[in-house]
Amino acid sequence: MRTGQVRRSVLGLAVAGLCLSMVMNLCGCTLTGRRTLRLGIYAGSPWQVHESSGYEYIDEAIARFKANHPMVDVVYESGIRINDYTQWLDDAVVMGEVPDVFVMPDEKFGEYASLGVLKNLDPYLRQDDSCSESDFFPAAVQSGKYQYSQYALPYMMNPRLMFVNVSLLKEEGLKVPEESWTPEQFLALCRQLTRDLNHDGTPDQYGVVDYDWLDLAEASGLDLFSDDGHNVDLRGDQVRKVTETYRQLTEFMGSQTEREVLMEAGRVAFAPMSYAEFITYNPWPWKVKKYSGFDWICISLPQAADRTIRYAGNSLVMGMSAGTRDGELAWDLMKEFCVNQTTQTGILEHSQGMCVLQTDKSLLDAFLDDSGLSGDTVRAIMNQEGTRVRFSKYESAREQLADRMEKAAADPEDLDLQLVEIEETIRSYLRS
Structure with a gap:
């Protein structure tokens, strides 16, 4: 075999070897x-x-x-x-x-x-x-x-939990709610706990903070979206009831922007709290201490007794x-x-x-x-059931719905008309 042929053969083998190596690397393996x-x-x-x-x-x-x-x-x-x-x-x-x-x-x-x-x-x-x-x-x-x-x-x-200011409830002569408490009991407690302590015409102690319309809808067992993710249904009486209840609840709700201030000062009784936040800020010796000027615990969120409640x-x-x-x-x-x-x-x-x-x-x-x-x-x-079915726009549709429903609750005039308009808007988004 002549020298040129040998060189070409060696080069060919080298190129073949390089190609094989590249292919194997692309496949996640080596020689x-x-x-x-x-x-x-x-x-x-x-x-x-x-x-x-x-x-x-x-x-x-x-x-x-x-x-x-x-x-x-x-x-x-x-x-x-x-x-x-x-x-x-x-x-x-x-x-x-x-x-x-x-x-x-x-x-x-x-x-x-x-x-x-x-x-x-x-x-x-x-x-x-x-x-x-x-x-x-x-x-x-x-x-x-x-x-x-x-x-x-x-x-x-x-998981989503409910922060409970035990000290504040005791001061008001109230007990920590049972784990089976309902949205109606929650509303009644918030009404009792909201006070204008300095008599300036504005509450400075609140029943709850950072609780939104979607929290109440989930607590009431509402399934609002169709399985295929193309429809939303706001026509039922239960949606109207949840929205009207939420409007009442906002009267006893502190500003979301003041959540940390109110909680640190011990001037709010209830607030949704994630498990992660509880584990981080609960006053165990080896954790980051927060809300340490009073006794507090976490319990489950309120939920309707006769409905299927999904994981929040x-x-x-x-x-x-x-x-x-x-x-x-x-x-x-x-x-x-x-x-x-x-x-x-x-x-x-x-x-x-x-x-x-x-x-x-x-x-x-x-x-x-x-x-x-x-x-x-x-x-x-x-052990609660999870989300019934997920679709590509599930999270964003929920956020849009919650925002619009909270605005509707704040302005209850012509609520039926607002519900129709919101339903059409969300449906158009889902199908876009």
């Missing part, structure tokens, strides 16, 4: 058989509260995964704060660089599922005996459903990229975060989120012991 999974994760708490654990329990979960998959590397981009994370995800979708596995908040889940960014997980659940919907709290598993199929596994939850709160779910080439490995990594008991216990103990697994009752009770929040309360909330 040594190693594979790489990209993980999309944020830094800090997703709930806008202080969190000091960083990536500790995340790295521990990855280490456990790698112990069972020694030929797989898991990489993630560190330092992305939650406020920047959704934009980072959007950019990844646009660039075609979606991580194999990634977490996402409520407001992005329906959008990504509708755009085909997420892989349908139903086939994985059907063939995997180590993971079942029944492993999770009902509210948690529903948070990852889109049009009745599972497109994400629940990773972390943030936020969720963080974990999905798989529809374009991943390593579906089985990605599924195993998702299970390490969402199904593994050690990981979920770490979330309970080291983050401000609520675990998604129906864990041993004693574990949650021990963690919340002497905290001012009952484990039974949390379990009852997590």
Whole structure:
């Protein structure tokens, strides 16, 4: 063989080898058989509260995964704060660089599922005996459903609770409400607790702060949107009743802009509070102390006794990229975060989120012991039904509806006409 032919053969082999290497890298593997999974994760708490654990329990979960998959590397981009994370995800979708596995908040889940960014997980659940919907709290598993199929596994939850100023109730000769309290009882208590203490004609002690129309609608068991996400129904008597009740409630409600001032001063009896905020600011010795000048606890939100009440709160779910080439490995990594008991216990103990697994009752009770929040309360909330069905504009439609309904409650004249107009506006948005 002549020298030129040898050189061309060697070059050809080199180019072929380079092409093979590039193809294998694109597939997430190397010539040594190693594979790489990209993980999309944020830094800090997703709930806008202080969190000091960083990536500790995340790295521990990855280490456990790698112990069972020694030929797989898991990489993630560190330092992305939650406020920047959704934009980072959007950019990844646009660039075609979606991580194999990634977490996402409520407001992005329906959008990504509708755009085909997420892989349908139903086939994985059907063939995997180590993971079942029944492993999770009902509210948690529903948070990852889109049009009745599972497109994400629940990773972390943030139930919505009710802050109760126990000291203020005692001063007024009132008892802490029972867990089964109703919106009507809530309204009556707020009326009793709102006072003009300095007699200047303006209340300076309030029954509630930061409670919105949507809170009351959910407490009354209203299902307002159609399953296909194309319609909203505001014609029922129950919608009118909720709106009129909310108008009465606003008479005993402090300004939302003064929420922190009123709560710090102990001049408001009730306020919706997230589980994350409770865990962060409850006066346990190792937490950030807040609202410490009086006794306070958290209980469940009021709810109608004769209605199906759905979970009120936020969720963080974990999905798989529809374009991943390593579906089985990605599924195993998702299970390490969402199904593994050690990981979920770490979330309970080291983050401000609520675990998604129906864990041993004693574990949650021990963690919340002497905290001012009952484990039974949390379990009852997590055992509520989740959102009936999600669609791409679910979160944004809810926000628009709440804003318009609160304005209608503030101006009750011609309420029926306003409801028709709001219904038409929201329906047009849903169908646009």
